[in-house]
Amino acid sequence: MSENIRVRFAPSPTGPLHIGGVRTALYNYLFAKKAGGKMILRIEDTDQTRFVPGAEQYIMEAFKWCGIQFDEGINEGGKYGPYRQSERKNMYADYVEQLLKSGNAYYAFDTAEELDTYRKAADTDKQTFIYNTESRKKLHNSLNMSEADVKKLIADGTPYVVRFLIPENTSVEMKDLIRGEISVKSETLDDKVLYKSDGMPTYHLANIVDDHLMKITHVIRGEEWLPSLPLHVLLYQAFGWNMPQFAHLPLLLKPDGNGKLSKRDGDRLGFPVFPLQWKDPKSGETSSGYRENGYYPAAFVNMLALLGWNPGSEQEIFSMDELIEAFSLERVGKSGSKFDPEKAKWFNHQYLIKKTDQEIAEEWIAWLKSEKQLEITADKALKIVGLIKERVQFVHELWNEAIFFIEAPESYDEKVVKKRWKAESPNQMESLAQQLETITDFTASAVDEKVKSWITDNELSMGAVMNALRLLLVGAPKGPHLGDIMEVIGKTESLSRIREGIHALQS
Numbered sequence: 001m002s003e004n005i006r007v008r009f010a011p012s013p014t015g016p017l018h019i020g021g022v023r024t025a026l027y028n029y030l031f032a033k034k035a036g037g038k039m040i041l042r043i044e045d046t047d048q049t050r051f052v053p054g055a056e057q058y059i060m061e062a063f064k065w066c067g068i069q070f071d072e073g074i075n076e077g078g079k080y081g082p083y084r085q086s087e088r089k090n091m092y093a094d095y096v097e098q099l100l101k102s103g104n105a106y107y108a109f110d111t112a113e114e115l116d117t118y119r120k121a122a123d124t125d126k127q128t129f130i131y132n133t134e135s136r137k138k139l140h141n142s143l144n145m146s147e148a149d150v151k152k153l154i155a156d157g158t159p160y161v162v163r164f165l166i167p168e169n170t171s172v173e174m175k176d177l178i179r180g181e182i183s184v185k186s187e188t189l190d191d192k193v194l195y196k197s198d199g200m201p202t203y204h205l206a207n208i209v210d211d212h213l214m215k216i217t218h219v220i221r222g223e224e225w226l227p228s229l230p231l232h233v234l235l236y237q238a239f240g241w242n243m244p245q246f247a248h249l250p251l252l253l254k255p256d257g258n259g260k261l262s263k264r265d266g267d268r269l270g271f272p273v274f275p276l277q278w279k280d281p282k283s284g285e286t287s288s289g290y291r292e293n294g295y296y297p298a299a300f301v302n303m304l305a306l307l308g309w310n311p312g313s314e315q316e317i318f319s320m321d322e323l324i325e326a327f328s329l330e331r332v333g334k335s336g337s338k339f340d341p342e343k344a345k346w347f348n349h350q351y352l353i354k355k356t357d358q359e360i361a362e363e364w365i366a367w368l369k370s371e372k373q374l375e376i377t378a379d380k381a382l383k384i385v386g387l388i389k390e391r392v393q394f395v396h397e398l399w400n401e402a403i404f405f406i407e408a409p410e411s412y413d414e415k416v417v418k419k420r421w422k423a424e425s426p427n428q429m430e431s432l433a434q435q436l437e438t439i440t441d442f443t444a445s446a447v448d449e450k451v452k453s454w455i456t457d458n459e460l461s462m463g464a465v466m467n468a469l470r471l472l473l474v475g476a477p478k479g480p481h482l483g484d485i486m487e488v489i490g491k492t493e494s495l496s497r498i499r500e501g502i503h504a505l506q507s
């Protein structure tokens with residue numbers, strides 16, 4: 001492949017980026033990097049009514065977190081800038097002029113109210129009003145007026161829009177790298193607005209002009225843009241420009257497969273749909289993010305990459321470099337991919353256990369400090385992590401799984417008390433405590449040996465003793481091997497828990 005490959009991600013800053021958008025950007029990135037090409041970030045903010053403050057910064061922060069780096073963009077600069085469409089506003093008028101001159105576009109003066117009346121009338125007849133090859137013949141536009149009348153209206157300051165003139169009775173032939181050949185009859189298309197008299201282009205015009213001026217070779221975007229493809233292809237033809245290649249990515253679906261996973265799903269389904277937490281500036285409502293939920297960015301990226309693309313092998317764990325190496329559009333599926341929140345957690349677990357205990361312990365120490373205002377020694381954290389990490393998917397889950405290493409139980413599981421705490425238990429536990437007291441080097445194996453020989457000597461049941469002892473040390477029927485727990489909490493703490501437990505359960 002050539003170095004001239006240029007792709008772009010072109011979000012509109014209308015809110016936080018949805019994970020589907022992150023996946024689109026990721027596939028663009030993988031595709032470009034594999035080809036030694038360039039990845040561009042272009043902000044499509046021509047629709048100022050939908051502008052949301054903070055969205056642009058959010059988008060950039062999200063990509064930084066994911067490790068997706070742009071070669072050109074609003075921060076990176078580049079020779080095809082500016083990369084924010086509102087700053088390119090003056091560039092589009094000439095292109096509209098070009099289309100008007102070549103007869104590929106026309107002025108339309110229908111007011112919003114008039115169009116609304118047509119829509120309503122069509123609705124009552126169970127029809128849909130579209131501004132197309134047929135209806136435009138009867139509407140208020142330059143196709144049905146003399147040049148002098150058109151000039152006069154414009155000179156008088158009458159608001160207008162410029163619409164694209166869809167050619168009559170033709171088929172638009174398109175090629176999509178994922179969907180293959182597509183053909184659409186021109187009568188089904190509407191004469192979309194390209195430009196408004198306030199000087200703002202619409203998405204369609206700005207998108208095509210910018211892709212052309214920025215020398216984009218491949219447009220890789222979500223399937224929701226497929227219906228716009230015929231217009232885009234016709235626009236390229238009208239301008240007489242070479243077309244980029246197109247690839248429309250299948251949708252990300254809700255876990256049950258019923259419909260698209262949308263921004264509005266927010267936390268409603270029990271998992272985030274945004275990479276980072278987002279606080280809506282208007283409503284003040286907060287939506288959760290993968291970063292704040294404790295995901296590693298590499299796990300998040302790995303999970304997203306496999307939602308719609310498959311490597312053609314059993315391999316599931318890929319670093320970014322491995323993804324770049326393995327990625328191809330040929331292996332992107334045609335049908336939607338169901339989002340699986342459990343699988344997302346599984347990926348995080350895989351990345352967690354790939355780390356050294358030392359690394360996890362450092363993360364946990366930092367977490368304990370900031371979330372619990374608690375300090376534990378590096379040695380203790382390291383031992384706990386070694387014993388517990390297989391049980392958790394996130395570093396923050398270590399707390400619930402390991403709290404008894406840090407704090408003595410405050411209560412004792414009632415069911416266990418009923419079942420395991422017998423009349424003879426207090427005496428037995430006290431005599432076991434006395435045995436443990438004699439150990440000088442309080443290691444797990446020394447503790448184990450002592451407990452075992454004491455059980456054998458007294459002809460007791462291993463199960464009964466161990467369950468009662470766990471109740472006193474942990475307060476609940478959970479946790480790793482008791483010898484390991486005692487080694488970590490130490491002799492003094494072990495003995496104190498046994499004795500305090502006996503006391504607490506007596507009263």
Ligand code: GLU
Binds near residue numbers: 203221222
């Ligand atoms: N601005 C469009 C969006 O918000 C870009 C679509 C495209 O990639 O052409 O997704």
